[in-house]
Amino acid sequence: LNGTAVTSPEANDLEYLTPVTIGNVTFHLDFDTGSADLWVYSDELPTDEQTGHAVYATTDSKLLPGSSWEILYGDGSSAGGDVFADTVVVGGLTATMQAVEAAATLSAEFERDAHSDGLLGLAFSTLNMVKPQKQSTFFDNVKSQLDLPVIATSLKHGAPGTYDFGFIDENKYTGPLTYVDVDSSRGYWTFTADAYAFGDDQISTSLTGIADTGTTLILLPSDTVSRYYANVSGAQDSPLHGGYVFPCDSKLTPFTLVVAGNHSVTVPGELINYAPVGSVSNLCFGGIQAASGLVDINIFGDVFLKSQYVVFDAGSQGGPRLGFANQ
Numbered sequence: 001l002n003g004t005a006v007t008s009p010e011a012n013d014l015e016y017l018t019p020v021t022i023g024n025v026t027f028h029l030d031f032d033t034g035s036a037d038l039w040v041y042s043d044e045l046p047t048d049e050q051t052g053h054a055v056y057a058t059t060d061s062k063l064l065p066g067s068s069w070e071i072l073y074g075d076g077s078s079a080g081g082d083v084f085a086d087t088v089v090v091g092g093l094t095a096t097m098q099a100v101e102a103a104a105t106l107s108a109e110f111e112r113d114a115h116s117d118g119l120l121g122l123a124f125s126t127l128n129m130v131k132p133q134k135q136s137t138f139f140d141n142v143k144s145q146l147d148l149p150v151i152a153t154s155l156k157h158g159a160p161g162t163y164d165f166g167f168i169d170e171n172k173y174t175g176p177l178t179y180v181d182v183d184s185s186r187g188y189w190t191f192t193a194d195a196y197a198f199g200d201d202q203i204s205t206s207l208t209g210i211a212d213t214g215t216t217l218i219l220l221p222s223d224t225v226s227r228y229y230a231n232v233s234g235a236q237d238s239p240l241h242g243g244y245v246f247p248c249d250s251k252l253t254p255f256t257l258v259v260a261g262n263h264s265v266t267v268p269g270e271l272i273n274y275a276p277v278g279s280v281s282n283l284c285f286g287g288i289q290a291a292s293g294l295v296d297i298n299i300f301g302d303v304f305l306k307s308q309y310v311v312f313d314a315g316s317q318g319g320p321r322l323g324f325a326n327q
């Protein structure tokens with residue numbers, strides 16, 4: 001059995017939400033290939049933090065005795081609580097004994113997020129934050145039902161896309177799929193590009209980072225980012241706006257990763273014009289920004305992933321790998 005779930009972007013493609021049924025309640029979760037915990041807003045939160053969200057009814061649920069979780073994300077947001085076992089359905093696929101992590105505390109970023117009802121982690125289960133015993137991700141729990149141990153993402157700019165589980169949909173991409181090996185030793189979908197380019201300017205330095213559907217932007221070393229925006233007239237690193245901004249009518253340089261020898265994976269400049277900074281100015285915020293202190297790895301987030309059909313292959317032909325094709 002395979003499955004497909006439709007994922008929809010919030011405003012400015014800030015995050016993509018996908019319906020997940022837990023028990024008999026449907027949650028809209030942020031699928032995150034950069035973490036490995038499935039957590040939901042719950043009745044253990046202060047009531048005001050539950051408002052407007054689907055809420056997990058812990059009093060009707062099967063507790064995992066003695067288990068708890070606490071997670072800190074690269075953007076400084078955090079959450080924690082206790083753990084239950086429940087039936088989780090995504091795109092027609094069912095995991096009967098899925099660890100569902102009920103949130104009892106949320107950081108301000110989540111308290112402010114009016115749309116997401118939690119996260120569904122799709123990184124490797126070694127990254128799961130449940131103690132005393134790590135729990136398996138939804139993907140690991142349904143893997144044996146799938147034709148192939150793969151997740152394929154088709155995230156789009158300002159339009160619904162899909163998560164395919166167990167199969168690769170040839171109708172969703174053009175040209176060849178180019179595969180690159182993944183180093184899963186830190187629990188992420190980590191890969192290395194042999195070189196990269198800003199437009200025609202190729203830089204023969206390798207770039208290692210993670211494919212992360214839960215991060216909005218592309219996050220790179222600050223000197224690399226500064227070099228990118230040197231090509232964009234009027235661009236400036238603005239402390240007021242928290243990163244590089246430029247006139248919204250700027251023509252942005254494409255960003256290319258060179259992988260698997262000589263295959264180019266290119267993000268068109270249009271996708272790097274992330275969003276206007278706000279009503280009065282004609283300034284736009286860049287889709288490539290510097291990684292913050294908390295993040296010690298480059299992150300190829302949604303701005304990057306939106307240009308590709310991406311196959312997260314956990315080992316259909318040996319080790320884990322990522323496949324990229326234009327969409």
Ligand SMILES: Cc1cc(CN)n(C)n1
Binds near residue numbers: 032034035074075215
């Ligand atoms: C909530 C959340 C998830 C992620 C990506 N893994 N970030 C940066 N923040």
